[in-house]
Amino acid sequence: MEGASGCVPRKLSAKFKEDFAYPTVKDRLPIILTKLIDSIARKRDCEKNDRQTDLKAIIGKLSKFRSFLMTNKPIEKLNDELPDVKVWNDYLLNQTVGNESPSHFTSSWLYVECYFYRKLAESFNMSTHFKDFDYFFESKQNAWFTSINAAESLAKHLLFVTSLDYKDEKYMYEHFEQFFEVALWGNKCDLSISAGAENTQTVDPIEQLSILRPNLLHNCKHDVWDYIWNYIRNKEEKKRIDFVLDNAGFELFSDLCLAEYLMLCTDVDIIYFHVKSYPWFVSDVTSKDVEWTVTQMVTSESDQLKELGSKWKDRFQSGQWKITIEAYWTLPYSFWEMEEVDMQLYANLTSSDLLIFKGDLNYRKLCRDSKWSILTDFDVAIGCFQPAPICALRTVKCDLLLGLTTEEAEKCDMQNREKWMFDGSRAVAHFSTKICLPFKPV
Numbered sequence: 001m002e003g004a005s006g007c008v009p010r011k012l013s014a015k016f017k018e019d020f021a022y023p024t025v026k027d028r029l030p031i032i033l034t035k036l037i038d039s040i041a042r043k044r045d046c047e048k049n050d051r052q053t054d055l056k057a058i059i060g061k062l063s064k065f066r067s068f069l070m071t072n073k074p075i076e077k078l079n080d081e082l083p084d085v086k087v088w089n090d091y092l093l094n095q096t097v098g099n100e101s102p103s104h105f106t107s108s109w110l111y112v113e114c115y116f117y118r119k120l121a122e123s124f125n126m127s128t129h130f131k132d133f134d135y136f137f138e139s140k141q142n143a144w145f146t147s148i149n150a151a152e153s154l155a156k157h158l159l160f161v162t163s164l165d166y167k168d169e170k171y172m173y174e175h176f177e178q179f180f181e182v183a184l185w186g187n188k189c190d191l192s193i194s195a196g197a198e199n200t201q202t203v204d205p206i207e208q209l210s211i212l213r214p215n216l217l218h219n220c221k222h223d224v225w226d227y228i229w230n231y232i233r234n235k236e237e238k239k240r241i242d243f244v245l246d247n248a249g250f251e252l253f254s255d256l257c258l259a260e261y262l263m264l265c266t267d268v269d270i271i272y273f274h275v276k277s278y279p280w281f282v283s284d285v286t287s288k289d290v291e292w293t294v295t296q297m298v299t300s301e302s303d304q305l306k307e308l309g310s311k312w313k314d315r316f317q318s319g320q321w322k323i324t325i326e327a328y329w330t331l332p333y334s335f336w337e338m339e340e341v342d343m344q345l346y347a348n349l350t351s352s353d354l355l356i357f358k359g360d361l362n363y364r365k366l367c368r369d370s371k372w373s374i375l376t377d378f379d380v381a382i383g384c385f386q387p388a389p390i391c392a393l394r395t396v397k398c399d400l401l402l403g404l405t406t407e408e409a410e411k412c413d414m415q416n417r418e419k420w421m422f423d424g425s426r427a428v429a430h431f432s433t434k435i436c437l438p439f440k441p442v
């Protein structure tokens, strides 16, 4: 089996025109950057004096970065005051092999794409008045507003389910399957894949599950349920589940709904929600996005969203649910390097009973963003990153797809993959309980 003999395939990169990294770096990132420049220019025209001057300087920096990106100039060191600036600049130094400087079209896709979003943050952090401005906040708000009907129907269903005083496993599994798969498909609503264009949930999320199920290429729901129902539910000591979140809007809402349902099934003591330190991949969740979404619910006209919002506000205030911000999630490293780069985080994650990673970027980082074959076992692709049992829920948005059985792979229509592999229309759910604790036995 590939990887098992230690041979790890090459990393994805725009250096290879057959990789999705190439159109991403050539076309998609410049489009995202152009849209951002246009939105800041509109904001500039509504400001005056030194705030307007600030925005003009930001536009200048973003425009210069866009031309550097498009003409494949060497990747530049960062000059702001964000806490992780030294880690990023040391990483850049380590990428410099001989006299070949790292560049957008030759370095690894994961580094280049993460650097792209980190470079945007630099332009705002170097300003006077917009250091903490979330330049993607408006599009994330819009993502919520346009999915409000779907959110309300899911809220109604969740409130009904949590009002049932049932302990019949079969019935509980049916509802688990619904919230599990809604959270999985919630990942379709992502603004980086759509290059910022609206990409939201408008139909009833429960009703659409049966229509979407044929596009679920690999589904570990039964294994996850067995683990939750037979291990976590019966565990005596403190129970903890971690969500490493992805996108704001409907995906965040669906993740919180799954978390609420897991509280019901397992009586878990604490759930951590890992968010990003600053605006990331257009729609990724920051702590402000979580607070804003819960406030929107609490002040909503919908009785169901209001009721659920109040319940969740209490969970956060009581400490049952915690938002946690780790620098690691906005660094260029895959998760293979975590044990070495951030041993404290890795060791902390070993205290969790289940790590739920949402989205395509997290899946890429779990699998080292390498060109594994479709039949490579998920346990192999995650290397020794296994602080705790891992569940990865992701819609397919790039040419990194693995962990399928031969039968699943045959059904995949790989011949026409350019039609379905990049739009989030397919999904995979993987589960691994191969645990490598940080302190390897000598």
Ligand SMILES: O=P(O)(O)OC[C@H]1O[C@](O)(CO)[C@@H](O)[C@@H]1O
Pocket: 113, 187, 190, 191, 192, 193, 194, 246, 247, 281, 358, 359, 360, 361, 362, 364, 395, 397, 398
């Ligand atoms: O929000 P998600 O699911 O992590 O998707 C973002 C990913 O999708 C892409 O747009 C295409 O793979 C990449 O930019 C990134 O890896």
Ligand SMILES: [Mn+2]
Pocket: 190, 192, 246, 247, 281, 283, 284, 359, 361
């Ligand atoms: Mn995302």
